[in-house]
Each structure stands twice: as structure tokens, then as C-alpha cells.
Amino acid sequence: MDIRVDTDACVGCGLCVKDCPMHVYELQNNVSVPVRPNNCMGCLSCHEICPAQALEHRGIYAARRHYIDIKVCEMLKKVI
Amino acid sequence: MSAGYIDELHDSFRSDLVYRSEDIPLECSPKPKEMEQTLHGVMKLNGLVIRSLEEIAGRGANAVTYRAGKKFGHEVAKYFQKREDVEGALHELSDLLRGQYSFEVWKPEDKETFIIEENGETFIYLVFHDCIVRQTLRRNGLEQGGPLCQTLFGYVVGAIEEITGRKAKLEIVHTGPNACLKKLVLK
Ligand code: SF4
Ligand code: SF4
Numbered sequence: 001m002d003i004r005v006d007t008d009a010c011v012g013c014g015l016c017v018k019d020c021p022m023h024v025y026e027l028q029n030n031v032s033v034p035v036r037p038n039n040c041m042g043c044l045s046c047h048e049i050c051p052a053q054a055l056e057h058r059g060i061y062a063a064r065r066h067y068i069d070i071k072v073c074e075m076l077k078k079v080i
Numbered sequence: 081m082s083a084g085y086i087d088e089l090h091d092s093f094r095s096d097l098v099y100r101s102e103d104i105p106l107e108c109s110p111k112p113k114e115m116e117q118t119l120h121g122v123m124k125l126n127g128l129v130i131r132s133l134e135e136i137a138g139r140g141a142n143a144v145t146y147r148a149g150k151k152f153g154h155e156v157a158k159y160f161q162k163r164e165d166v167e168g169a170l171h172e173l174s175d176l177l178r179g180q181y182s183f184e185v186w187k188p189e190d191k192e193t194f195i196i197e198e199n200g201e202t203f204i205y206l207v208f209h210d211c212i213v214r215q216t217l218r219r220n221g222l223e224q225g226g227p228l229c230q231t232l233f234g235y236v237v238g239a240i241e242e243i244t245g246r247k248a249k250l251e252i253v254h255t256g257p258n259a260c261l262k263k264l265v266l267k
Contacts, residue, residue, distance in 0.1 A: 021253055021254035021261060022188060036189065038189045039188050039189050041186055041205075041207045041259055041261055042207070042209075042256075042258055042259045043207075043254055043255070043256025043257070043258055043259040043260060043261065044256050044257050044258035044259070045254065045255070045256035045257065047257070048256070048257055060258070061209055061258075061259075062258065063209045063210050063211070063214075063258050063259060064210045064215075065215065066119055066123070066212065066215040066219075067120075067123065067215045067216070067218050067219035069116075069120070070113075070116055
């Protein structure tokens with residue numbers, strides 16, 4: 001798994017470090033570093049918890065999302 | 081209500097279709113894109129049932145849904161080939177769940193094998209990727225790990241027990257928006 005942290009965006013809160021059950025991240029000099037990327041099983045709870053949206057996973061399996069309201073998303077896309 | 085509206089309504093439920101009793105439907109209708117509202121309706125209904133069950137039965141809700149899932153797992157897996165190896169049983173299970181759930185056997189980097197022995201326990205990690213329960217919970221703003229998840233737990237345990245003849249238990253290790261990590265404990 002290729003995990004990248006936007007070091008400019010990361011605020012060093014350590015939430016991803018605490019949240020990840022596989023201890024993928026460590027805080028080094030107030031920035032999160034993915035030290036065990038191969039232990040990642042792709043749950044993406046770290047993405048949900050990161051207040052800075054600083055995380056990026058590449059090569060991940062994206063689970064089917066049935067709950068997206070297509071009409072609402074199409075409307076949002078037009079507005080944004 | 082105007083007569084015009086009633087006629088229009090009646091017309092909308094009529095067609096020239098010839099439907100014979102021997103006709104066997106081979107696909108769902110309408111097309112998936114048009115099924116969106118139905119799917120959302122089913123997810124909402126399931127969410128409401130689970131929420132009400134939790135309100136009335138409290139912690140007992142988990143026991144009810146777990147048992148229901150387990151019975152279903154035993155019932156469905158009855159028709160599958162019996163085998164002692166857990167790996168083979170998991171393979172059968174993934175066929176059984178296809179389309180609703182997908183999972184893989186998983187291990188952390190430092191473990192040699194998928195069957196892990198730790199603190200006197202023998203277990204296998206399972207990562208659930210596609211999961212209709214997770215979608216339903218997120219659609220309804222409900223927490224993961226509650227009674228609806230217990231239905232799936234019971235289902236997996238029931239099916240594994242039925243196929244292998246061994247007692248098993250499933251524990252949640254972590255839940256996320258894209259996947260959940262579970263531990264299948266073998267007894
Ligand atoms: S996706 Fe899950 S397992 Fe992977 S780094 Fe994030 S929290 Fe950890
Ligand atoms: S949760 Fe986000 S902001 Fe906080 S340490 Fe992790 S990457 Fe940085």
C-alpha cells in the first residue's frame with residue numbers, strides 16, 4: 001500500500017496514530033509518518049478522522065458504495 | 081381527487097404485456113440506476129427497524145439479531161459441501177455471500193501464516209470490503225458494530241459452523257467507511 005501524508009497540511013494532532021488499529025502511523029517531528037504501510041487493510045477510518053484531510057492511499061480497493069444519493073451528488077457537483 | 085387523475089393513475093398501471101404463468105424472470109427490473117429509490121427505501125426501512133429494536137430491547141437487540149443471523153447461516157450453508165479445513169470453508173462462504181459482501185483473509189506483516197495463534201487463541205483475520213450492512217448503517221447515520229452488524233456476525237459464524245462442524249466466534253477489531261477488520265476465533 002502506498003500511503004502519502006501531505007506534510008504541509010498535517011497539523012500533527014496524532015488522531016490517525018491513535019485511530020489506526022494496525023499502528024501504520026507514527027508522529028515524527030509533529031508530522032504523521034506511515035511507518036508500516038504494508039499493515040494497512042484499507043478501512044479508511046484515518047481519512048474520516050483526519051481534520052486536515054492530509055492523507056492519501058494509493059492502490060486501495062474501493063468498496064461498493066450504495067448509500068450515495070446520486071441525485072443529491074449531481075446537484076452538489078453543479079453547485080460546487 | 082379529480083376523475084382525470086384517477087384515470088391517469090389507472091392507465092399508469094396498465095400495459096399491453098402478455099404475461100404467462102410459465103414465464104420465468106431471468107433478470108431484475110427496472111435497470112440498476114432506476115432501482116436507486118428502492119434500494120434507499122430498503123436501507124431506510126432496515127435502519128428504522130434496527131433503531132426501534134435497540135430502543136425497545138436495549139442490549140438484548142444484539143442477541144436477537146445475532147441469533148437470527150446464525151440460524152440463517154446454518155440454514156443456507158446446510159446445502160454446501162462439508163469440509164474440515166477452515167480455509168476451504170471460507171472459500172465456500174465467500175461464494176455464498178457474493179454480491180452482498182466480499183471479504184479476504186488477511187494478516188499483519190509480522191505474521192507468518194493466516195491462522196494465528198496468540199494468547200491461547202486460534203484465529204483468522206478477515207477484512208470485509210463490500211458490505212450491505214455498512215452501507216445501510218451509513219445511509220441512516222447509525223454507528224457500525226451494533227445489532228445490524230451482529231446479524232452478519234451470526235450469519236458468518238453459523239455458516240462456518242455448519243460447513244466445518246467446528247464452533248466459532250467473530251469479533252470486530254475495527255470498523256471504517258471502506259472496510260472492517262474482524263477476527264474469526266476458532267474453538
Ligand atoms: S486505512 Fe485503516 S488500516 Fe490503513 S492506515 Fe488508515 S486506519 Fe490504518
Ligand atoms: S490525523 Fe491528519 S492532521 Fe492529524 S496527525 Fe494524522 S495526518 Fe496529521
